[in-house]
Amino acid sequence: MRKNFKTLYTRDQIAEQVCRLGGEIDRDYQNREILLVCVLKGSFLFFADLVRAISCPLLVDFVRMASYGCETVSSGIVEMRKDLEFSVTDREVLIVEDIIDTGYTLQSLFHRLLERQPRSLKVCTLLDKRIDRKVPIEADYVGMTLEEGFVVGYGLDYQERYRELPELYIFEDPSSAGEGRPL
Structure with missing residues (x-):
């Protein structure tokens, strides 16, 4: 493994949490149809595994939000780069996010979707990183928590690298990785 990387959660730990989350979602929705909204790009691997863990x-559908650019800290300015194809009106909607950090991205998306009048709107996140939270937003389903640090792998990236x-x-210290050049 690269010298700048320290294992946070293993494949088995991730799989265990995804299975647990799928069970909790099944229990709460009890066979009602759910519209799962994947926040691209970081959530795609978690999303795929979670979809297979849900039996409802x-x-x-997919949205693409951006607030980081090429940095490791959110700019606080959130833009929607890809909107949903399905209507959320009168649907059970579950946003699936890779990590809640500052909360800016999730709060922006949550309010945009809430204005479209879903029957219910909840959030599922793989990682909840509370130390840097700047806005009051919480997930209904949390896989794992993270005290601090910048996370890569399992879909999460640094300058579009390491998702695999x-x-x-x-x-x-991603700035000293020598791989921080823009794509």
């Missing part, structure tokens, strides 16, 4: 009927890593890693 579901639809899938099968586990979650703390990326220690």
Whole structure:
């Protein structure tokens, strides 16, 4: 493994949490159809595994939000780069996010979708990182918590790299990695 990476959660730990979350979602929705909204790009691997862990009927859709650019800290300015194809009006909607950090991205998306009048709107996140939270937003379903650090792997990236890593890693001092050039 690269010297700047420290294992945070293994494949088995991730799989166990995804299975637990799927069970909790099944219990809460009790066979009602859910529209699962994947927040691209970081959530795609978690999303795929979670979809397979849920037995309730579901639809899938995707949004793409951006607030980081090429940095490791959110700019606080959130833009929607891809909107949903399905209407959320009068549907059970579950936003699936990779990590809640500052909360800016999730809060922006949550309010945008809430204005479209879903029957219910909840949030599922793989990682909840509370130390940097800037806005009051919470997830209804949380896989794992993270005290601090910048995470890569299992879909999460640094400057579009490292998404393919099968586990979650703390990326220690990404600025010194020598790979920080823009794509």
